Each structure stands twice: as C-alpha cells, then as structure tokens.
Amino acid sequence: MIQPPEEMAIDTRPWCRAHRGRDYSFDEFLKLIESFHGYPAPGVLIGAKMADIAMRRMPAGVLFDAVCETSKCLPDAIQLLTPCTSGNGWLRVVPLGRFALTLFDKRSGHGIRVYVNPAWLEPYFETRYWFFGTKPKRKDKSDLLLQEIRQAQDRLYGIQEVRVKPEFLSKTPSGPRAICPECGEAYPGGHGLICRGCRFETGYLLSEEIK
Amino acid sequence: MIQPPEEMAIDTRPWCRAHRGRDYSFDEFLKLIESFHGYPAPGVLIGAKMADIAMRRMPAGVLFDAVCETSKCLPDAIQLLTPCTSGNGWLRVVPLGRFALTLFDKRSGHGIRVYVNPAWLEPYFETRYWFFGTKPKRKDKSDLLLQEIRQAQDRLYGIQEVRVKPEFLSKTPSGPRAICPECGEAYPGGHGLICRGCRFETGYLLSEEIK
Numbered sequence: 001m002i003q004p005p006e007e008m009a010i011d012t013r014p015w016c017r018a019h020r021g022r023d024y025s026f027d028e029f030l031k032l033i034e035s036f037h038g039y040p041a042p043g044v045l046i047g048a049k050m051a052d053i054a055m056r057r058m059p060a061g062v063l064f065d066a067v068c069e070t071s072k073c074l075p076d077a078i079q080l081l082t083p084c085t086s087g088n089g090w091l092r093v094v095p096l097g098r099f100a101l102t103l104f105d106k107r108s109g110h111g112i113r114v115y116v117n118p119a120w121l122e123p124y125f126e127t128r129y130w131f132f133g134t135k136p137k138r139k140d141k142s143d144l145l146l147q148e149i150r151q152a153q154d155r156l157y158g159i160q161e162v163r164v165k166p167e168f169l170s171k172t173p174s175g176p177r178a179i180c181p182e183c184g185e186a187y188p189g190g191h192g193l194i195c196r197g198c199r200f201e202t203g204y205l206l207s208e209e210i211k
Numbered sequence: 212m213i214q215p216p217e218e219m220a221i222d223t224r225p226w227c228r229a230h231r232g233r234d235y236s237f238d239e240f241l242k243l244i245e246s247f248h249g250y251p252a253p254g255v256l257i258g259a260k261m262a263d264i265a266m267r268r269m270p271a272g273v274l275f276d277a278v279c280e281t282s283k284c285l286p287d288a289i290q291l292l293t294p295c296t297s298g299n300g301w302l303r304v305v306p307l308g309r310f311a312l313t314l315f316d317k318r319s320g321h322g323i324r325v326y327v328n329p330a331w332l333e334p335y336f337e338t339r340y341w342f343f344g345t346k347p348k349r350k351d352k353s354d355l356l357l358q359e360i361r362q363a364q365d366r367l368y369g370i371q372e373v374r375v376k377p378e379f380l381s382k383t384p385s386g387p388r389a390i391c392p393e394c395g396e397a398y399p400g401g402h403g404l405i406c407r408g409c410r411f412e413t414g415y416l417l418s419e420e421i422k
Contacts, residue, residue, distance in 0.1 A: 036290075036296060037296055037298060037299050038294050038296075038299050038301075041298075041299070043298075044298065047298075067415055069408060071297065071298070071300070072298065072300070072385075073298045073299075074298060075296075075297040075298040076296050076297065076298030076299065077298070079247075079290070079296070079297065079298070083249050085247060085248055085249075085286075085287050085290070086282065086286040086287065086290065086297040086302075086304065087248060087252075087254075087255065087258075087282070087283065087284045087285060087286040087287030087288070087290070088248050088249050088252070088284075088287065089282070089283070090249075091297075093297065094413075094415050095407075096398070096406065096407040096408040096413060096414070097385070097398040097399045097402055097406060097407055097408075098394075098396050098397070098398050098406055098407075098408050099396075099397065100396065100408075102415075102416070109417070113416070113419065115396055116396070116397065117395075117396070118390055118395070118396065118397045119395070131388065131397065132387055132388045132397065133385070133386065133387045133388055134387050160419045161419070162416050162417075162418065162419045163416065163417040163418045163419075164415055164416060164417065165414075165415055165416065165417050166417075168415050174283075174308070174344070175344065176343055176344045176345050177342065177343045177344055179329055180309075183309075184328075184329070184330070185309050185310075185311065185326055185327070185328070185329065186309070186310065186327065186329045186342065186343065187307070187308040187309050188308045191308055195307065195308060195309055196306075196307040196308055196309075197280060197307040197308075197309050197311075202305075202307060203307070203376075204278055204305050204313075204375055204376055204379050205313070205324070205373050205374065205375060205376065206320070206373075206374040206375065206376050206377075207373065207374045208324065208371045208372070208373045208374075
C-alpha cells in the first residue's frame with residue numbers, strides 16, 4: 001500500500017496525557033485550551049507537551065509540586081494537565097522569563113526541568129518568529145504555527161534532572177488570622193499591625209467606596 | 212401543605228454562574244473543585260460565591276481583569292468561573308493576605324471588590340474556626356463546614372465599588388527575546404545581559420544536569 005509522505009500522514013498520536021491518565025488528541029487539547037485560556041494559544045500547546053514530557057519522567061507515585069519560570073501561557077498548561085494549580089499551592093510561578101517548567105518531588109526536591117531549546121527551533125520558521133517575538137503577530141499564519149508545533153512533536157524541548165532549593169520545599173503555614181484595625185478585614189497576623197492592603201505602597205486600589 | 216423548616220428545605224438555587232452563563236448547583240461545583248483543585252476546599256467554594264457576586268455587578272459586555280488578594284484557594288475559584296487565568300494575563304495575584312477579589316474594567320479601572328467580612332461570620336461557628344485558623348482542622352467537621360457555607364449563601368461578603376491604580380491597567384509588552392550567554396535559553400532582552408535564572412539570587416535550582 002502506498003503511504004503518504006510523513007508530513008502528510010494523519011497524526012493519530014495523543015498530544016498529551018493528564019495526570020489522571022486521560023489522553024488528549026491535538027484537536028481535543030486545543031479545544032480545552034480555548035475553553036480555559038480563552039483562545040488557542042501556541043504557548044499553552046507547547047506547554048502541554050512540556051508538562052507531558054516532565055510527568056512521564058517523574059517516578060510513579062511521587063507527590064510533586066511545579067515551578068513555572070514564566071507567567072505567560074505555561075501556567076495554564078500546568079494547571080490543565082497536572083494536579084498543581086495557582087490556588088492549591090502546588091504551582092509556583094517564579095517570573096524568570098524563561099519558557100521552562102520544573103516538576104519536583106515535594107520531599108526530596110529532585111525533579112525534571114523541561115525548557116524550549118532555542119537552537120532546536122531553527123527548522124521551524126513560524127514557531128521561531130512567534131517565540132522570539134521578532135515579527136508582529138500574523139493572524140493569517142496562526143494555523144500554520146499550530147501545525148508546525150504539532151509536527152515538531154517533542155523535538156523542541158530540552159530536559160534536565162534538577163534539584164530545587166530547600167526553601168521551595170517547605171511551606172510556612174500562614175498562622176492564625178488577625179483583624180486589621182484599619183479596614184476591619186482578616187489578614188495573616190504575622191504580616192504586622194495592619195494588613196498589607198492598608199499600606200498604600202503594597203495596595204492596588206486608588207479608591208474604594210462601601211455600597 | 213406543611214413546609215419543612217427553612218434550614219431543612221432542599222436548596223435548589225444554583226451556587227454560582229460561570230462567565231459563559233452556565234449555572235452550577237452546590238454539588239456540581241463541589242465536584243468541579245475536586246477535579247481541578249484536588250479536594251473540596253471551603254476556600255474555593257466561598258471564592259466561587261464571591262466571584263459570582265462580583266460578576267453579576269459588572270456592567271454587561273465589559274472586558275474585565277481580576278486581582279486576587281491571596282494565593283490561597285481564591286485564584287482557583289476565579290479561574291473556574293471567570294475568563295481570567297494565571298496564564299492568560301487577566302488574573303493577577305497580589306499577595307496581601309486578605310480573602311478578597313476585584314474584577315475591574317480593563318480600560319477605566321472601575322470595578323467591584325468582594326471580600327469576606329469577619330463580623331458577618333459570627334453566627335457560623337465552623338466557618339469562623341476555619342477562616343481564622345484558631346482551631347486545628349477537623350476532618351470530621353468538614354461536611355458541617357461546607358453546609359454552613361452553603362446555608363450562609365451571600366451573607367458573609369462585603370461589596371465595594373473600587374478604582375484600580377493605573378499601573379494595573381496597562382501591560383508592558385515584554386519585547387523581543389534574547390539568548391542568554393550563560394544557559395543558552397531565551398529570555399526577555401529587557402531583563403539585562405544574562406537571564407534572571409542565571410543570577411543565583413533569583414533562581415530556584417540548587418543543581419542541574421543535562422540528560
């Protein structure tokens with residue numbers, strides 16, 4: 001039987017697997033990205049492959065936390081595929097600006113770091129343009145970009161065995177809450193005599209008005 | 212017909228509504244919390260009611276961003292109900308330690324802030340114990356706690372009209388990426404001559420080894 005050339009073949013491999021074992025096809029995961037992230041972002045697609053690579057290399061049964069080195073796109077891939085979310089304390093975003101994630105054993109700190117290796121983007125023009133931000137976003141090329149990422153499979157990513165600093169392993173419990181004498185709201189007593197929201201330099205509000 | 216006392220009546224009101232219009236019953240949303248957050252956290256349940264209250268008060272059609280004043284639980288409620296996620300840039304966690312969220316118009320900065328009002332927790336013993344962290348967590352009481360939160364409906368939350376500081380409205384584009392001469396990875400060129408990951412003081416890794 002005549003086979004189509006490789007790049008024309010219909011790719012039936014799953015794109016990624018979630019921590020509970022569910023496989024997502026490329027198109028299924030693209031839909032999940034749209035529903036959670038708002039639009040089919042290439043960064044979340046790439047991030048899903050990265051999270052998938054890292055999870056497959058973690059020893060079975062290990063409870064792991066995640067560190068994400070950028071706040072752009074990648075946190076959502078981690079939240080969609082691993083048990084780690086922004087709100088449950090198992091995902092920490094450390095804004096280093098690198099497109100990289102680490103999953104690590106909560107107790108030992110040993111883990112796997114996966115990153116985009118710029119050298120390996122060379123043959124993928126659209127991906128390179130998008131990743132380096134050297135050309136304005138081209139909406140008409142966005143499907144080409146997604147298909148390039150798909151074709152590249154796991155060829156864009158470097159993998160490292162790493163150890164995480166001890167201060168990232170232990171979580172200091174926030175202790176009992178106190179009532180702030182300025183706003184009357186509760187806050188972690190250890191923060192000081194008034195809450196951080198009532199110190200102008202840390203707040204984000206210009207004005208407030210009780211309804 | 213004889214009616215059961217109010218606290219015994221089966222509560223059929225939806226607990227919260229997601230931004231696309233889907234209503235969740237209390238039990239449905241508890242399941243969604245378990246699947247995303249890992250366990251039926253009271254903080255996410257409370258957070259969902261808070262996000263619901265805030266969204267209903269935003270003018271129709273306004274594009275809004277979210278600020279969350281704690282990293283505990285509340286970010287997940289915001290991510291499950293609003294279009295704002297950690298990875299799409301529309302949710303910002305400002306770690307003030309208060310259990311409060313603000314949704315605001317991306318352009319004008321006008322918005323709605325919803326917070327837990329400690330004074331209104333008075334009649335809800337389990338909720339008060341849990342919120343103030345004054346007693347150790349009691350697993351056997353966790354269902355009682357969830358049911359108390361349910362019965363309280365929207366009676367625990369204060370609402371304010373607020374304006375957000377201008378620096379929270381504009382997002383500085385990160386600009387083109389450069390290659391770090393130390394690690395060979397890409398990073399936002401504006402960060403300096405080497406990437407933040409290669410400055411020991413900002414990194415989170417003790418050691419790394421290329422596989």
